[in-house]
Amino acid sequence: MSELQKALESGIFAVTAEMAPPKGFGFSEQLEAAQLLRGKVHAVNVTDMQSACLKASSLGLCAHLRQAGVEPILQITGRDRNRMAIMADVLSAASFGIDTVLALTGDHPAVGDCKQAKPVYDLDSVGILHMLSEMEATGADCGGNPLSGGAPQLFKGAAVTPVYEPLFLQINKLRQKVEAGARYIQTQGIFDLDSLKRFLEAVDNAGIKVPIMAGIIPLKSAGMARFMNENVPGIAVPDETIARMAAAAEEGKAKGVKGLPVKLGMEIAAEMIAAIRAENICPGVHVMAIGAERNVPAILEMAGIK
Numbered sequence: 001m002s003e004l005q006k007a008l009e010s011g012i013f014a015v016t017a018e019m020a021p022p023k024g025f026g027f028s029e030q031l032e033a034a035q036l037l038r039g040k041v042h043a044v045n046v047t048d049m050q051s052a053c054l055k056a057s058s059l060g061l062c063a064h065l066r067q068a069g070v071e072p073i074l075q076i077t078g079r080d081r082n083r084m085a086i087m088a089d090v091l092s093a094a095s096f097g098i099d100t101v102l103a104l105t106g107d108h109p110a111v112g113d114c115k116q117a118k119p120v121y122d123l124d125s126v127g128i129l130h131m132l133s134e135m136e137a138t139g140a141d142c143g144g145n146p147l148s149g150g151a152p153q154l155f156k157g158a159a160v161t162p163v164y165e166p167l168f169l170q171i172n173k174l175r176q177k178v179e180a181g182a183r184y185i186q187t188q189g190i191f192d193l194d195s196l197k198r199f200l201e202a203v204d205n206a207g208i209k210v211p212i213m214a215g216i217i218p219l220k221s222a223g224m225a226r227f228m229n230e231n232v233p234g235i236a237v238p239d240e241t242i243a244r245m246a247a248a249a250e251e252g253k254a255k256g257v258k259g260l261p262v263k264l265g266m267e268i269a270a271e272m273i274a275a276i277r278a279e280n281i282c283p284g285v286h287v288m289a290i291g292a293e294r295n296v297p298a299i300l301e302m303a304g305i306k
Contacts, residue, residue, distance in 0.1 A: 014284025021056035033293040048075040052112025077106025082122035094152035103128040133181030158182040161234035162199035189217035219265035222246040270302035
């Protein structure tokens with residue numbers, strides 16, 4: 001049983017981080033950051049060519065993390081693989097003891113850095129979850145053929161976007177994911193707890209029962225916040241937060257001190273994590289530091305997470 005599953009099922013406040021594989025074949029930087037995260041988080045999500053940008057595979061870094069004693073979460077998108085390739089990767093992951101996955105549809109290659117690549121989309125996130133659930137239940141592959149030694153039992157997850165209009169479409173998709181076998185959910189980055197609470201209330205009113213972990217993105221600058229607002233669907237950084245980040249940059253410039261916006265971004269993230277835990281808003285958080293994974297332990301410490 002995965003550490004994340006144990007935490008969520010036992011009522012322990014669950015914490016996951018996120019890490020991208022390298023654009024190359026050297027994993028030393030990721031493994032150095034992983035050692036800082038070891039014992040600080042229950043698991044580390046490994047992105048699967050996020051934003052359709054070419055990187056080493058999620059499975060590759062997951063295997064390295066597992067060998068380094070860090071619990072990995074295999075992200076799987078339907079963008080680049082048909083159902084056979086997806087199942088093959090899952091079976092290979094299971095051979096390394098990787099039993100936690102996160103199913104995603106995946107961004108279209110047109111938004112990435114290999115625009116000539118052709119998308120596959122044999123299965124979307126719901127289809128991936130359904131296929132893996134069928135595999136677990138029947139011990140057979142996607143063609144109905146028996147698997148040698150039976151099927152691995154997985155802790156399957158999916159993603160959701162709380163800031164989405166119309167909301168009922170997102171609730172509908174969430175229901176489909178849970179019915180297809182999702183046993184935990186991670187949200188897109190949240191910057192306003194009131195909007196998160198409204199979304200969770202809608203989920204509860206819809207009768208959907210599944211642990212939902214709040215996505216936390218530590219901001220690095222006001223420019224980063226504006227860029228995400230303009231270019232990342234489902235992200236809504238409040239104007240007040242952007243103003244605070246801009247003011248921190250001006251203060252740093254005036255005092256000749258570097259890093260004040262990053263420090264403030266970490267503090268804001270820690271404040272949100274502490275509030276989510278204290279108010280029991282969610283059973284856990286997913287921290288997406290976007291290349292600054294080394295800052296995650298400090299953020300958790302500021303939030304009072306031991």
